[in-house]
Amino acid sequence: MRATAIPVAGRVNGFVYAIRNIVAEARKVEAAGKTVRYLNIGDPITFGFQTPPHMIEAVARAMRDGQNGYAPSVGILPAREAVAGELSRRGMPVTPDRVVITSGTSEGIELTLTALAEAGDEVLIPSPTYPLYTAVLAKIGAKAVFYRKDPANGWLPDVREIERLITPNTRALVVIDPNNPTGATYPDRVRRGLIEAADKHNIPLLADEVYGDLAYDGPVPPMASLYPDAPIISFSSLSKAYLAPGWRAGWMAVGRTPRLDDVLAGVKKLADGRLCSTGPMEHAIPAALNGDRSHEAVFRAALRERAELTVSRLNAIRGITTVAPTAAFYAMPRVALPPGVTDEQYVLGLLRATGVLCVYGSGFGTRPEDGFFRVVFLASPAELSQIYDLVADFTQDFLARA
Numbered sequence: 057m058r059a060t061a062i063p064v065a066g067r068v069n070g071f072v073y074a075i076r077n078i079v080a081e082a083r084k085v086e087a088a089g090k091t092v093r094y095l096n097i098g099d100p101i102t103f104g105f106q107t108p109p110h111m112i113e114a115v116a117r118a119m120r121d122g123q124n125g126y127a128p129s130v131g132i133l134p135a136r137e138a139v140a141g142e143l144s145r146r147g148m149p150v151t152p153d154r155v156v157i158t159s160g161t162s163e164g165i166e167l168t169l170t171a172l173a174e175a176g177d178e179v180l181i182p183s184p185t186y187p188l189y190t191a192v193l194a195k196i197g198a199k200a201v202f203y204r205k206d207p208a209n210g211w212l213p214d215v216r217e218i219e220r221l222i223t224p225n226t227r228a229l230v231v232i233d234p235n236n237p238t239g240a241t242y243p244d245r246v247r248r249g250l251i252e253a254a255d256k257h258n259i260p261l262l263a264d265e266v267y268g269d270l271a272y273d274g275p276v277p278p279m280a281s282l283y284p285d286a287p288i289i290s291f292s293s294l295s296k297a298y299l300a301p302g303w304r305a306g307w308m309a310v311g312r313t314p315r316l317d318d319v320l321a322g323v324k325k326l327a328d329g330r331l332c333s334t335g336p337m338e339h340a341i342p343a344a345l346n347g348d349r350s351h352e353a354v355f356r357a358a359l360r361e362r363a364e365l366t367v368s369r370l371n372a373i374r375g376i377t378t379v380a381p382t383a384a385f386y387a388m389p390r391v392a393l394p395p396g397v398t399d400e401q402y403v404l405g406l407l408r409a410t411g412v413l414c415v416y417g418s419g420f421g422t423r424p425e426d427g428f429f430r431v432v433f434l435a436s437p438a439e440l441s442q443i444y445d446l447v448a449d450f451t452q453d454f455l456a457r458a
Protein backbone atom coordinates (compact mmCIF):
# COMPACT_ATOMS: atom_id res chain seq x y z
CA MET A 57 0.00 0.00 0.00
CA ARG A 58 1.32 3.44 -0.88
CA ALA A 59 1.85 5.64 2.17
CA THR A 60 -0.19 8.85 2.09
CA ALA A 61 1.56 11.89 3.49
CA ILE A 62 -0.03 13.15 6.70
CA PRO A 63 -1.04 16.79 6.17
CA VAL A 64 0.15 19.70 8.30
CA ALA A 65 -2.04 22.58 9.43
CA GLY A 66 -2.43 25.47 6.99
CA ARG A 67 -0.87 27.92 9.44
CA VAL A 68 2.53 26.33 8.82
CA ASN A 69 2.47 27.90 5.36
CA GLY A 70 2.27 31.35 6.90
CA PHE A 71 5.19 30.65 9.22
CA VAL A 72 8.23 31.91 7.35
CA TYR A 73 11.56 32.38 9.06
CA ALA A 74 14.01 33.43 6.37
CA ILE A 75 16.98 33.62 8.75
CA ARG A 76 16.90 29.88 9.29
CA ASN A 77 15.08 28.79 6.10
CA ILE A 78 17.96 29.97 3.93
CA VAL A 79 20.32 27.58 5.72
CA ALA A 80 18.93 24.69 3.64
CA GLU A 81 20.38 26.44 0.59
CA ALA A 82 23.71 26.92 2.35
CA ARG A 83 23.91 23.21 3.17
CA LYS A 84 23.68 22.39 -0.54
CA VAL A 85 26.54 24.79 -1.25
CA GLU A 86 28.56 23.13 1.53
CA ALA A 87 27.76 19.67 0.18
CA ALA A 88 29.21 20.83 -3.13
CA GLY A 89 32.52 21.47 -1.34
CA LYS A 90 32.44 25.22 -0.70
CA THR A 91 33.11 26.82 2.69
CA VAL A 92 30.07 28.77 3.85
CA ARG A 93 30.50 31.93 5.93
CA TYR A 94 27.36 32.20 8.01
CA LEU A 95 26.42 35.85 8.28
CA ASN A 96 22.76 35.03 8.78
CA ILE A 97 22.29 34.46 12.52
CA GLY A 98 23.02 36.95 15.26
CA ASP A 99 24.76 34.57 17.65
CA PRO A 100 27.94 36.06 19.14
CA ILE A 101 29.02 32.69 20.57
CA THR A 102 29.45 31.21 17.09
CA PHE A 103 32.05 33.92 16.42
CA GLY A 104 34.16 33.33 19.53
CA PHE A 105 32.62 35.78 22.03
CA GLN A 106 32.28 34.10 25.41
CA THR A 107 29.63 33.94 28.11
CA PRO A 108 30.90 35.71 31.27
CA PRO A 109 32.30 33.06 33.68
CA HIS A 110 30.34 34.31 36.72
CA MET A 111 27.09 33.62 34.85
CA ILE A 112 28.21 30.09 33.99
CA GLU A 113 29.20 29.60 37.63
CA ALA A 114 25.75 30.76 38.81
CA VAL A 115 24.05 28.17 36.59
CA ALA A 116 26.52 25.40 37.55
CA ARG A 117 26.06 26.21 41.23
CA ALA A 118 22.29 26.09 40.90
CA MET A 119 22.52 22.67 39.26
CA ARG A 120 24.95 21.36 41.89
CA ASP A 121 22.69 22.72 44.64
CA GLY A 122 19.82 20.67 43.28
CA GLN A 123 17.88 23.49 41.63
CA ASN A 124 16.88 21.14 38.83
CA GLY A 125 13.15 20.96 39.37
CA TYR A 126 10.46 23.08 37.77
CA ALA A 127 10.73 26.76 38.63
CA PRO A 128 7.58 28.80 39.37
CA SER A 129 5.88 29.56 36.05
CA VAL A 130 6.57 33.30 36.43
CA GLY A 131 10.21 32.55 37.32
CA ILE A 132 12.20 32.47 40.55
CA LEU A 133 11.88 35.52 42.80
CA PRO A 134 15.60 36.52 42.77
CA ALA A 135 15.49 36.70 38.96
CA ARG A 136 12.30 38.77 38.97
CA GLU A 137 13.75 41.04 41.65
CA ALA A 138 16.91 41.50 39.61
CA VAL A 139 14.92 42.48 36.50
CA ALA A 140 12.65 44.83 38.45
CA GLY A 141 15.69 46.39 40.16
CA GLU A 142 17.54 46.85 36.87
CA LEU A 143 14.60 48.43 35.04
CA SER A 144 13.67 50.63 38.01
CA ARG A 145 17.27 51.90 38.26
CA ARG A 146 17.08 52.76 34.58
CA GLY A 147 13.83 54.69 34.92
CA MET A 148 11.06 52.11 34.36
CA PRO A 149 9.61 51.70 37.85
CA VAL A 150 8.32 48.13 38.07
CA THR A 151 7.80 45.61 40.88
CA PRO A 152 8.83 41.91 40.72
CA ASP A 153 5.18 40.81 40.53
CA ARG A 154 4.96 42.52 37.11
CA VAL A 155 7.95 40.59 35.76
CA VAL A 156 7.73 37.17 34.08
CA ILE A 157 10.86 35.14 33.35
CA THR A 158 10.61 33.64 29.87
CA SER A 159 12.48 31.38 27.46
CA GLY A 160 14.18 34.32 25.80
CA THR A 161 12.65 37.49 24.49
CA SER A 162 10.96 35.27 21.93
CA GLU A 163 8.72 33.51 24.40
CA GLY A 164 7.73 36.75 26.13
CA ILE A 165 6.65 38.14 22.78
CA GLU A 166 4.73 35.01 21.90
CA LEU A 167 2.95 34.90 25.27
CA THR A 168 2.04 38.57 25.04
CA LEU A 169 0.78 38.53 21.46
CA THR A 170 -1.22 35.40 22.27
CA ALA A 171 -2.75 37.16 25.27
CA LEU A 172 -3.55 40.30 23.28
CA ALA A 173 -4.69 39.39 19.78
CA GLU A 174 -7.64 37.37 18.56
CA ALA A 175 -7.61 35.78 15.12
CA GLY A 176 -8.19 38.61 12.62
CA ASP A 177 -6.96 41.37 14.96
CA GLU A 178 -4.23 43.73 13.81
CA VAL A 179 -0.76 44.30 15.24
CA LEU A 180 1.50 47.11 14.05
CA ILE A 181 4.89 45.74 13.08
CA PRO A 182 7.94 47.56 11.74
CA SER A 183 9.06 46.99 8.17
CA PRO A 184 11.70 45.69 7.85
CA THR A 185 11.06 43.56 10.93
CA TYR A 186 12.60 40.79 12.95
CA PRO A 187 10.68 37.82 11.49
CA LEU A 188 9.57 36.34 14.81
CA TYR A 189 6.73 38.85 14.88
CA THR A 190 5.18 37.90 11.57
CA ALA A 191 5.75 34.21 12.33
CA VAL A 192 3.92 34.40 15.68
CA LEU A 193 1.08 36.42 14.18
CA ALA A 194 0.71 33.82 11.42
CA LYS A 195 0.40 31.20 14.14
CA ILE A 196 -2.25 33.16 16.04
CA GLY A 197 -4.09 34.07 12.85
CA ALA A 198 -3.76 37.80 13.57
CA LYS A 199 -2.79 40.30 10.91
CA ALA A 200 0.58 42.07 10.73
CA VAL A 201 0.08 45.68 9.65
CA PHE A 202 3.44 47.12 8.60
CA TYR A 203 4.70 50.58 9.32
CA ARG A 204 7.69 51.67 7.32
CA LYS A 205 11.13 52.60 8.56
CA ASP A 206 12.87 54.91 6.16
CA PRO A 207 16.46 54.16 5.06
CA ALA A 208 16.70 57.73 3.77
CA ASN A 209 16.01 58.92 7.32
CA GLY A 210 18.35 56.66 9.34
CA TRP A 211 15.78 53.83 9.28
CA LEU A 212 13.46 55.77 11.60
CA PRO A 213 9.72 55.17 11.70
CA ASP A 214 7.22 57.92 10.96
CA VAL A 215 4.81 58.35 13.86
CA ARG A 216 2.20 60.03 11.64
CA GLU A 217 2.10 56.97 9.40
CA ILE A 218 1.63 54.76 12.46
CA GLU A 219 -1.27 56.88 13.67
CA ARG A 220 -2.90 56.56 10.26
CA LEU A 221 -2.61 52.76 10.43
CA ILE A 222 -4.32 52.45 13.81
CA THR A 223 -7.87 51.06 13.59
CA PRO A 224 -10.38 49.82 16.19
CA ASN A 225 -8.87 46.34 15.60
CA THR A 226 -5.29 47.32 16.48
CA ARG A 227 -4.14 45.33 19.51
CA ALA A 228 -0.48 46.27 19.86
CA LEU A 229 2.33 48.42 18.51
CA VAL A 230 5.67 46.60 18.25
CA VAL A 231 8.82 48.73 18.55
CA ILE A 232 12.30 47.23 18.23
CA ASP A 233 14.80 49.76 19.55
CA PRO A 234 17.74 49.33 19.13
CA ASN A 235 16.74 47.63 15.95
CA ASN A 236 17.27 44.37 14.17
CA PRO A 237 17.69 44.20 11.14
CA THR A 238 18.83 47.83 10.68
CA GLY A 239 21.12 48.51 13.67
CA ALA A 240 19.35 51.86 14.26
CA THR A 241 18.64 53.44 17.65
CA TYR A 242 15.76 55.87 17.92
CA PRO A 243 16.16 59.41 19.28
CA ASP A 244 13.95 60.42 22.23
CA ARG A 245 11.84 62.58 19.92
CA VAL A 246 10.78 59.49 17.96
CA ARG A 247 10.42 57.32 21.07
CA ARG A 248 8.15 59.93 22.66
CA GLY A 249 6.01 60.11 19.52
CA LEU A 250 5.58 56.34 19.48
CA ILE A 251 4.69 56.24 23.18
CA GLU A 252 2.22 59.10 22.86
CA ALA A 253 0.48 57.36 19.95
CA ALA A 254 0.18 54.12 21.96
CA ASP A 255 -0.99 55.97 25.05
CA LYS A 256 -3.55 58.09 23.24
CA HIS A 257 -5.09 55.10 21.47
CA ASN A 258 -4.77 52.85 24.55
CA ILE A 259 -2.73 50.28 22.63
CA PRO A 260 0.06 48.40 24.40
CA LEU A 261 3.51 49.27 23.09
CA LEU A 262 5.62 46.10 23.01
CA ALA A 263 9.18 47.36 23.46
CA ASP A 264 11.69 44.79 22.22
CA GLU A 265 14.77 46.00 24.09
CA VAL A 266 16.99 42.96 23.63
CA TYR A 267 19.75 45.20 22.15
CA GLY A 268 19.32 47.96 24.75
CA ASP A 269 22.81 47.46 26.19
CA LEU A 270 24.48 47.20 22.80
CA ALA A 271 24.28 50.78 21.52
CA TYR A 272 27.88 51.75 20.75
CA ASP A 273 27.64 54.93 22.83
CA GLY A 274 26.42 52.97 25.88
CA PRO A 275 23.16 51.41 27.10
CA VAL A 276 19.93 53.13 26.09
CA PRO A 277 17.26 53.52 28.80
CA PRO A 278 14.09 51.43 28.51
CA MET A 279 11.38 53.22 26.49
CA ALA A 280 9.08 53.23 29.51
CA SER A 281 11.54 55.50 31.34
CA LEU A 282 10.23 58.36 29.16
CA TYR A 283 6.66 57.86 30.31
CA PRO A 284 6.29 55.22 33.06
CA ASP A 285 2.48 55.41 33.07
CA ALA A 286 2.05 54.61 29.39
CA PRO A 287 0.95 51.06 28.47
CA ILE A 288 4.43 49.67 27.73
CA ILE A 289 5.70 46.12 28.09
CA SER A 290 9.47 45.70 27.94
CA PHE A 291 11.18 42.52 26.68
CA SER A 292 14.79 41.44 26.91
CA SER A 293 17.06 38.51 27.66
CA LEU A 294 20.54 37.20 28.34
CA SER A 295 20.93 36.29 24.66
CA LYS A 296 22.73 39.29 23.21
CA ALA A 297 24.39 41.70 25.65
CA TYR A 298 25.04 38.89 28.15
CA LEU A 299 26.29 36.44 25.53
CA ALA A 300 24.16 33.43 26.44
CA PRO A 301 21.65 32.92 23.60
CA GLY A 302 21.46 29.14 23.96
CA TRP A 303 20.27 29.34 27.54
CA ARG A 304 16.90 30.71 26.51
CA ALA A 305 16.78 32.99 29.56
CA GLY A 306 14.77 36.17 29.18
CA TRP A 307 12.15 38.33 30.79
CA MET A 308 9.24 40.66 30.25
CA ALA A 309 8.19 43.53 32.48
CA VAL A 310 4.69 44.96 32.36
CA GLY A 311 4.48 48.72 32.96
CA ARG A 312 2.86 49.90 36.17
CA THR A 313 -0.35 51.28 34.65
CA PRO A 314 -3.46 49.39 35.87
CA ARG A 315 -4.58 49.42 32.22
CA LEU A 316 -2.20 46.50 31.73
CA ASP A 317 -3.36 44.43 34.72
CA ASP A 318 -5.59 42.11 32.69
CA VAL A 319 -2.88 41.58 30.09
CA LEU A 320 -0.43 40.68 32.86
CA ALA A 321 -2.94 38.22 34.32
CA GLY A 322 -3.51 36.74 30.85
CA VAL A 323 0.21 36.29 30.26
CA LYS A 324 0.64 34.63 33.66
CA LYS A 325 -2.21 32.26 32.90
CA LEU A 326 -0.61 31.28 29.57
CA ALA A 327 2.77 30.96 31.31
CA ASP A 328 1.27 28.40 33.71
CA GLY A 329 0.56 26.18 30.71
CA ARG A 330 4.22 25.89 29.70
CA LEU A 331 5.30 25.23 33.33
CA CYS A 332 8.45 27.39 33.44
CA SER A 333 11.47 28.63 31.52
CA THR A 334 14.77 26.73 31.91
CA GLY A 335 15.13 26.61 35.72
CA PRO A 336 18.89 26.57 36.34
CA MET A 337 19.46 29.34 33.80
CA GLU A 338 17.13 31.63 35.70
CA HIS A 339 19.85 31.76 38.37
CA ALA A 340 22.14 33.51 35.90
CA ILE A 341 19.78 36.49 35.67
CA PRO A 342 20.63 38.00 39.10
CA ALA A 343 24.29 37.17 38.46
CA ALA A 344 24.16 39.00 35.12
CA LEU A 345 22.15 42.04 36.17
CA ASN A 346 23.72 42.60 39.59
CA GLY A 347 27.23 41.29 38.88
CA ASP A 348 30.28 42.20 36.84
CA ARG A 349 29.43 43.75 33.49
CA SER A 350 32.86 44.64 32.28
CA HIS A 351 32.39 42.34 29.28
CA GLU A 352 29.74 44.72 27.92
CA ALA A 353 32.08 47.64 27.25
CA VAL A 354 34.52 45.28 25.53
CA PHE A 355 31.74 43.81 23.42
CA ARG A 356 30.38 47.24 22.46
CA ALA A 357 33.85 48.41 21.38
CA ALA A 358 34.27 45.25 19.26
CA LEU A 359 30.89 45.91 17.64
CA ARG A 360 31.67 49.54 16.90
CA GLU A 361 34.93 48.54 15.19
CA ARG A 362 33.13 45.95 13.05
CA ALA A 363 30.30 48.35 12.22
CA GLU A 364 32.75 50.99 10.99
CA LEU A 365 34.62 48.44 8.91
CA THR A 366 31.37 47.12 7.46
CA VAL A 367 30.07 50.52 6.44
CA SER A 368 33.32 51.74 4.93
CA ARG A 369 34.00 48.51 3.00
CA LEU A 370 30.44 48.05 1.73
CA ASN A 371 29.97 51.67 0.76
CA ALA A 372 33.18 51.45 -1.27
CA ILE A 373 31.48 48.89 -3.56
CA ARG A 374 29.85 50.51 -6.58
CA GLY A 375 26.09 49.88 -6.44
CA ILE A 376 25.92 49.35 -2.65
CA THR A 377 24.83 51.89 -0.04
CA THR A 378 24.64 51.24 3.70
CA VAL A 379 23.19 53.31 6.52
CA ALA A 380 25.65 53.26 9.44
CA PRO A 381 24.31 51.23 12.37
CA THR A 382 24.56 52.69 15.88
CA ALA A 383 23.84 49.50 17.86
CA ALA A 384 23.94 45.71 17.76
CA PHE A 385 25.67 43.65 15.05
CA TYR A 386 23.52 44.16 11.98
CA ALA A 387 23.67 46.30 8.87
CA MET A 388 21.13 46.47 6.09
CA PRO A 389 22.92 47.43 2.87
CA ARG A 390 21.09 48.06 -0.38
CA VAL A 391 22.30 46.93 -3.76
CA ALA A 392 20.96 48.82 -6.77
CA LEU A 393 19.42 45.91 -8.65
CA PRO A 394 18.54 46.12 -12.32
CA PRO A 395 14.81 45.89 -13.16
CA GLY A 396 13.30 42.42 -12.73
CA VAL A 397 16.00 41.13 -10.35
CA THR A 398 15.13 40.31 -6.73
CA ASP A 399 17.07 40.56 -3.48
CA GLU A 400 16.74 36.79 -3.11
CA GLN A 401 18.39 36.20 -6.49
CA TYR A 402 21.27 38.45 -5.47
CA VAL A 403 21.71 36.77 -2.06
CA LEU A 404 21.48 33.25 -3.48
CA GLY A 405 23.89 34.21 -6.26
CA LEU A 406 26.33 35.53 -3.64
CA LEU A 407 25.99 32.35 -1.59
CA ARG A 408 26.54 30.02 -4.55
CA ALA A 409 29.46 31.98 -5.97
CA THR A 410 31.32 32.86 -2.76
CA GLY A 411 29.85 30.88 0.16
CA VAL A 412 28.89 34.16 1.90
CA LEU A 413 25.46 33.70 3.46
CA CYS A 414 23.35 36.79 4.19
CA VAL A 415 19.57 37.10 4.45
CA TYR A 416 17.62 38.89 1.71
CA GLY A 417 15.68 41.95 2.84
CA SER A 418 12.32 40.56 1.73
CA GLY A 419 12.78 37.96 4.52
CA PHE A 420 12.36 40.96 6.85
CA GLY A 421 9.59 42.61 4.83
CA THR A 422 11.31 44.97 2.38
CA ARG A 423 10.30 44.82 -1.29
CA PRO A 424 12.26 42.21 -3.30
CA GLU A 425 13.15 44.73 -6.00
CA ASP A 426 14.57 47.20 -3.47
CA GLY A 427 17.69 45.08 -3.09
CA PHE A 428 18.22 45.12 0.67
CA PHE A 429 20.11 42.36 2.45
CA ARG A 430 21.16 41.92 6.06
CA VAL A 431 24.71 41.36 7.18
CA VAL A 432 25.61 40.06 10.66
CA PHE A 433 29.07 41.48 11.33
CA LEU A 434 30.21 39.41 14.33
CA ALA A 435 33.16 37.76 12.56
CA SER A 436 36.68 39.07 13.26
CA PRO A 437 37.69 42.24 11.39
CA ALA A 438 40.23 40.19 9.38
CA GLU A 439 37.59 37.70 8.31
CA LEU A 440 35.05 40.44 7.60
CA SER A 441 37.60 42.11 5.38
CA GLN A 442 38.00 38.91 3.32
CA ILE A 443 34.24 38.53 3.17
CA TYR A 444 33.76 42.07 1.90
CA ASP A 445 36.39 41.40 -0.81
CA LEU A 446 34.23 38.48 -1.95
CA VAL A 447 31.07 40.61 -1.83
CA ALA A 448 32.79 43.34 -3.87
CA ASP A 449 33.98 40.96 -6.61
CA PHE A 450 30.66 39.18 -6.82
CA THR A 451 28.60 42.39 -6.89
CA GLN A 452 30.69 43.89 -9.64
CA ASP A 453 30.18 40.77 -11.80
CA PHE A 454 26.51 40.43 -10.89
CA LEU A 455 25.65 44.00 -11.82
CA ALA A 456 27.75 43.86 -14.98
CA ARG A 457 26.03 40.66 -16.14
CA ALA A 458 22.47 41.65 -15.22
Ligand SMILES: Cc1ncc(COP(=O)(O)O)c(C=O)c1O
Pocket residue numbers: 098159160161162163186188232235236264266292293294295301306
Ligand atom coordinates in the same frame (compact mmCIF):
# COMPACT_ATOMS: atom_id res chain seq x y z
C1 LIG B 1 14.75 42.01 17.72
C2 LIG B 1 14.90 40.66 18.32
N1 LIG B 1 14.00 40.25 19.22
C3 LIG B 1 14.09 39.02 19.77
C4 LIG B 1 15.10 38.15 19.44
C5 LIG B 1 15.12 36.80 20.08
O1 LIG B 1 15.89 36.88 21.23
P1 LIG B 1 15.88 35.76 22.36
O2 LIG B 1 17.10 34.93 22.14
O3 LIG B 1 15.99 36.57 23.62
O4 LIG B 1 14.62 35.02 22.27
C6 LIG B 1 16.06 38.53 18.53
C7 LIG B 1 17.13 37.59 18.11
O5 LIG B 1 17.88 37.81 17.19
C8 LIG B 1 15.96 39.82 17.94
O6 LIG B 1 16.85 40.24 17.04
